[in-house]
Amino acid sequence: MPKTRSKRQSGQFVVPGAPLGVIEEFTSGNGTYVEQGRIYAKISGRTLLDLQNKTVSIFPLVHGARVPKVGSIVTGQVLNLQNKTAVIRIFEIGKEQLSGVFSGLLYISDVSRSYVDSIHDACKPGDIVRAKVISEKNRIFHLSTADKNLGVLYALCSQCGHVLQQKRYKVSCPNCGNLEKRQIAIEYGKACV
Numbered sequence: 546m547p548k549t550r551s552k553r554q555s556g557q558f559v560v561p562g563a564p565l566g567v568i569e570e571f572t573s574g575n576g577t578y579v580e581q582g583r584i585y586a587k588i589s590g591r592t593l594l595d596l597q598n599k600t601v602s603i604f605p606l607v608h609g610a611r612v613p614k615v616g617s618i619v620t621g622q623v624l625n626l627q628n629k630t631a632v633i634r635i636f637e638i639g640k641e642q643l644s645g646v647f648s649g650l651l652y653i654s655d656v657s658r659s660y661v662d663s664i665h666d667a668c669k670p671g672d673i674v675r676a677k678v679i680s681e682k683n684r685i686f687h688l689s690t691a692d693k694n695l696g697v698l699y700a701l702c703s704q705c706g707h708v709l710q711q712k713r714y715k716v717s718c719p720n721c722g723n724l725e726k727r728q729i730a731i732e733y734g735k736a737c738v
């Protein structure tokens with residue numbers, strides 16, 4: 546018996562990322578996805594628990610719910626850096642805020658059109674980044690910043706946490722003088738997020 550049984554009922558409103566149950570109880574239906582044995586809402590909408598077929602689905606409330614798509618320009622915050630990848634929490638598509646949680650991955654090869662030696666030269670945790678969705682698989686969005694309009698919009702000093710100021714192709718800290726590298730967008734320091 547699973548530890549946490551679903552307390553969901555049909556007709557509940559959920560947002561993307563809301564837990565719906567575990568795979569021991571239900572099959573993942575339309576508008577849902579499975580991660581580590583748990584079923585989550587992929588879109589905003591109302592739950593439908595089909596107890597006969599043991600399937601949980603989500604019915605969208607509105608057509609075209611705001612979910613990133615291939616080609617979307619998204620804004621997000623860098624959560625952490627792995628070997629050659631930045632993990633980004635997407636919170637905006639275009640100018641619209643999202644109610645759900647979407648994860649994006651920025652691989653080092655998609656940072657710039659030119660060669661980038663280290664993902665640490667592109668962005669750092671806490672930075673706000675604008676990127677384009679280039680592919681999607683299992684609700685993981687692969688991002689690119691290889692355009693002058695894309696890249697870091699705001700960067701934080703990794704020594705003292707102040708917002709860094711652009712100095713040509715680098716960014717510097719007005720507080721402690723620290724000089725850092727970023728893949729900056731043309732709108733660095735000017736965009737409203």
Ligand SMILES: [Zn+2]
Nearest residue numbers: 702705718721
């Ligand atoms: Zn600083």
